[in-house]
Amino acid sequence: MRELVLIQPGRVLEGPSERESESSRAHREFEERLAECGPLAFRVAYGVLRHAADAEDVAQEALLKAYRNFGRLREPARFRGWLVRIAFRMALDRWRSVKRREKRETEGEHPEHRAAGPTAEELAVSSEFQARLGRAMEELPEKFRLVLLLSAIQGYTLEEVSEMLGIPMGTVKSRLFFARKQLAEKLR
Amino acid sequence: MSCEGYRDKLVDALASGEGSLGREVAGHLLLCAECKKFYEAQVHLFGAIDSGVRAMVDETVPLSLLPRVRARVAEADTPPRAWRLTWGFAAAAIAAALIVSVGLLMWKPDDANKFPDRSRVVAQDVRSAAAAMPKQLPQPIATAPKHAAANARLGRVPKETAPASEVLVLAEERAAFARFVSDLPEVGDVAVAYTRPAMDVDDEAVELALLQINELEVKPLESSNWQ
Numbered sequence: 001m002r003e004l005v006l007i008q009p010g011r012v013l014e015g016p017s018e019r020e021s022e023s024s025r026a027h028r029e030f031e032e033r034l035a036e037c038g039p040l041a042f043r044v045a046y047g048v049l050r051h052a053a054d055a056e057d058v059a060q061e062a063l064l065k066a067y068r069n070f071g072r073l074r075e076p077a078r079f080r081g082w083l084v085r086i087a088f089r090m091a092l093d094r095w096r097s098v099k100r101r102e103k104r105e106t107e108g109e110h111p112e113h114r115a116a117g118p119t120a121e122e123l124a125v126s127s128e129f130q131a132r133l134g135r136a137m138e139e140l141p142e143k144f145r146l147v148l149l150l151s152a153i154q155g156y157t158l159e160e161v162s163e164m165l166g167i168p169m170g171t172v173k174s175r176l177f178f179a180r181k182q183l184a185e186k187l188r
Numbered sequence: 189m190s191c192e193g194y195r196d197k198l199v200d201a202l203a204s205g206e207g208s209l210g211r212e213v214a215g216h217l218l219l220c221a222e223c224k225k226f227y228e229a230q231v232h233l234f235g236a237i238d239s240g241v242r243a244m245v246d247e248t249v250p251l252s253l254l255p256r257v258r259a260r261v262a263e264a265d266t267p268p269r270a271w272r273l274t275w276g277f278a279a280a281a282i283a284a285a286l287i288v289s290v291g292l293l294m295w296k297p298d299d300a301n302k303f304p305d306r307s308r309v310v311a312q313d314v315r316s317a318a319a320a321m322p323k324q325l326p327q328p329i330a331t332a333p334k335h336a337a338a339n340a341r342l343g344r345v346p347k348e349t350a351p352a353s354e355v356l357v358l359a360e361e362r363a364a365f366a367r368f369v370s371d372l373p374e375v376g377d378v379a380v381a382y383t384r385p386a387m388d389v390d391d392e393a394v395e396l397a398l399l400q401i402n403e404l405e406v407k408p409l410e411s412s413n414w415q
Binding site: 030031034035038039042043044046047050052055056059060063064067068129130133134137148149152153154173176177178180181183184187188 | 199200202203204205230233234236237238240241242243244245246247249250252253254256257258260261264
């Protein structure tokens with residue numbers, strides 16, 4: 001006797017073994033993304049925060065969030081773009097809270113308790129420029145800043161940045177152009 | 189075009205990252221030393237910006253990042269399972285409680301007739317004991333009428349005939365009490381009660397003998413020399 005089987009698209013997973021294999025497949029896929037995108041998330045966060053420990057925390061949170069939303073982020077380019085944006089936004093939030101805290105602490109300090117002067121590193125010309133560059137970047141619009149950071153990360157071309165952010169190549173180039181021009185004006 | 193215009197074009201070319209200047213701008217740089225100096229400074233500045241931004245993002249990734257993320261992912265996986273398990277147990281407990289309560293509500297005492305239990309056996313024993321009561325009545329004990337009457341007044345019962353429990357019922361209520369015992373409820377433990385007729389009290393008059401005292405002999409004292 002012939003057996004008829006009804007196959008429905010998007011059906012509910014029936015057996016526990018099927019569910020288990022689906023779960024392990026999702027784990028494996030996430031592990032692949034993690035190895036590729038973990039460093040990217042860290043670098044984006046570090047570009048904003050310029051503090052390794054804070055950047056690591058932010059990258060962790062962003063990756064965990066990505067894991068929780070992994071069901072709709074299976075496509076590699078989509079996952080990478082989502083992760084980059086979320087890491088960038090979380091880093092900005094962290095940076096703002098750090099700045100607020102620093103401001104409160106500075107307001108509470110007495111003038112005699114302030115640091116006597118710049119440290120040895122700060123005296124170095126390169127570090128001074130780096131500090132100025134950092135401040136200038138903080139004043140950039142977020143969309144310019146993100147494109148600038150992503151294009152500076154080694155290994156990512158402008159095409160990849162365009163794909164990652166889901167914006168046209170011309171937009172990436174234009175944002176990069178205005179970002180660099182504004183930085184130059186501030187640092188000149 | 190003024191030097192300012194040429195400088196704007198220079199900056200735009202550098203900012204776009206193309207690097208190649210137009211023929212007109214390149215010609216101006218050959219003629220204008222100031223603009224050439226400005227151009228060289230801008231090349232240096234854009235180079236510094238590019239290397240500075242790269243330095244910002246080229247920080248070494250900490251080795252602890254991925255293991256920590258994996259640990260967090262494992263943690264994130266665990267709580268929902270435990271949560272589901274706990275709710276599963278709770279649901280099973282509630283279902284069991286509902287089944288038991290419905291069973292208790294549906295249960296009728298009549299159904300118990302199908303399953304004789306201990307309480308029913310006890311009730312049967314009580315009825316049979318009540319039915320057999322007249323045969324088991326103790327025989328009157330041969331006691332002296334006087335002592336028997338005194339014992340009855342004092343509420344004493346002879347040791348040989350005293351049962352474990354005893355109910356004293358008035359003579360006119362004896363028949364009613366016997367019916368009550370025979371109709372004892374079937375369910376529940378009840379005390380086995382015995383009925384027995386009250387002992388006949390013989391109210392004979394007690395004869396009391398008069399006090400008799402023997403004749404008293406009075407003797408004089410031996411050393412009565414007082415006369």
